[in-house]
Amino acid sequence: MxxxxxxxxxxxxxxxxxxxxxxxxxxxxxxxxxxxxxxxxxxxxxxxxxxxxxxxxxxxxxxxxxxxxxxxxxxxxxxxxxxxxxxxxxxxxxxxxxxxxxxxxxxxxxxxxxxxxxxxxxxxxxxxxxxxxxxxxxxxxxxxxxxxxxxxxxxxxxxxxxxxxxxxxxxxxxxxxxxxxxxxxxxxxxxxxxxxxxxxxAQKTAQPTARVALVPGTLDRPRRLICHVTGFYPRDIEVIWERGGQVAQGEQLTSGILPNGDLTFQIQVSIELGQEAVGPAEHVCVVRHSSLGRDSLRMTWDSQVTGQAGVLAIIAGCILAMLGVGALGWYLRRRPGAQKGPYHPAQTQPGTLYSAPATAKPAGNSSSTASSCSDATE
Missing domain, CATH: 3.30.500.10 (MHC class I-like antigen recognition-like)
Known part of the structure; x- marks a missing residue:
């Protein structure tokens, strides 16, 4: 080139x-x-x-x-x-x-x-x-x-x-x-x-997803909340921070709407919490988009923490369940008269699913529309 x-x-x-x-x-x-x-x-x-x-x-x-x-x-x-x-x-x-x-x-x-x-x-x-x-x-x-x-x-x-x-x-x-x-x-x-x-x-829409991050403060700058919204189409969107049902006081900075590379878009909007004792959970990131209809997407830092705690609880429950199953198996195998093995590993045979890598062919897709070369019709 x-x-x-x-x-x-x-x-x-x-x-x-x-x-x-x-x-x-x-x-x-x-x-x-x-x-x-x-x-x-x-x-x-x-x-x-x-x-x-x-x-x-x-x-x-x-x-x-x-x-x-x-x-x-x-x-x-x-x-x-x-x-x-x-x-x-x-x-x-x-x-x-x-x-x-x-x-x-x-x-x-x-x-x-x-x-x-x-x-x-x-x-x-x-x-x-x-x-x-x-x-x-x-x-x-x-x-x-x-x-x-x-x-x-x-x-x-x-x-x-x-x-x-x-x-x-x-x-x-x-x-x-x-x-x-x-x-x-x-x-x-x-x-x-x-x-x-x-x-x-007209039929193409994609609903946004939102995440809220808390950026710790420094000597020169107070704490900030950042609301990252992504995966939405069409491009028009409204993202604001609210507190107590009203638009939050303070300057709200935006990254502008940026393309994702897959025909959807993303945006970040941040707000400073100030030096006063204002908790991050008091702020709500509100997202309004045509794909949501009359509803709005509302995300707070507190709701994310709760969600993370729920995930941790589920993981802990799974671990306890696995420990319980392991203990039960150990007990059953230790019982008098319990039958022990033997266990044999599965053998890979020629021509089976595990003997050769599978290949996949992408599905074809075709489309067309009605439009024209811009200058040819003017």
């Missing part, structure tokens, strides 16, 4: 991960990477779509196929036919964008030619607020990892993020450049895409 490929991939996927989902806000994101030449591990053009942070589909110029990438997306004959049509549209977009991309790169980069090949990143995001019905769409262009242009639907304007791109932004605002229009989300299309794609992932 060429040396310049790694920073491209790192910054490209960083754009896809650095997003914050708010409660009641749905999001569709398109991420596109365009480079002048293909190298091992990186095609000339790569496009992916995410729906509420789930990877939905992907297209690259090497395979020249638009394909689903989520096991939660259902499929039928109609959507299967759509994949074929969508792939054809994306191939048409390949030939169109080749010349447009080259022209835009030359116009933006007015300085001396780059030592390394040009690459362009395009991030298009649209959000729909369920509560207000408001739609917010943003398109960003980056050139060689540096932000260049930004479009905001609420202001219906292009803004230059770099001095080298201000002429392009002004011209697109003045003339409505075709290349610009084809690479942004209009509010109407944003609303349509979200309503189209949300049913594909």
């Amino acid at each position: 060429a040396p310049w490929v790694k920073p491209i991939l790192a910054s490209f996927w960083l754009l896809s991960l650095c997003s914050v989902a708010l409660a009641g806000v749905h999001r569709v994101s398109y991420l596109q990477l365009i480079s002048p030449q293909a190298v091992p591990g990186l095609p000339k053009r790569l496009s992916v779509m995410k729906v509420n942070d789930l990877l939905g589909l992907a297209y690259d110029s090497n395979t020249r196929r638009l394909a689903p990438h989520s096991e939660y997306i259902p499929g039928d004959q109609e959507t299967a036919q759509y994949w074929s049509a969508g792939s054809a549209e994306c191939m048409d977009w390949d030939s169109w964008v080749e010349t447009k991309y080259q022209a835009l790169v030359q116009e933006v980069n007015t300085s001396s030619p780059q030592r390394e090949p040009y690459y362009m990143q395009i991030l298009k995001t649209c959000e729909l607020d369920d509560a207000t019905g408001a739609v917010r769409a943003i398109t960003r262009y980056s050139l060689n990892g540096e932000d260049m242009l930004r479009y905001q639907s609420d202001q219906n304007r292009w803004f230059s993020e770099n001095l080298a791109a201000w002429r392009v932004a002004e011209r697109w605002n003045r003339e409505g450049e075709t290349f610009a229009v084809w690479n942004l989300f209009l509010p109407e299309k944003c609303r349509f895409l979200i309503k189209l794609t949300l049913p594909f992932i």
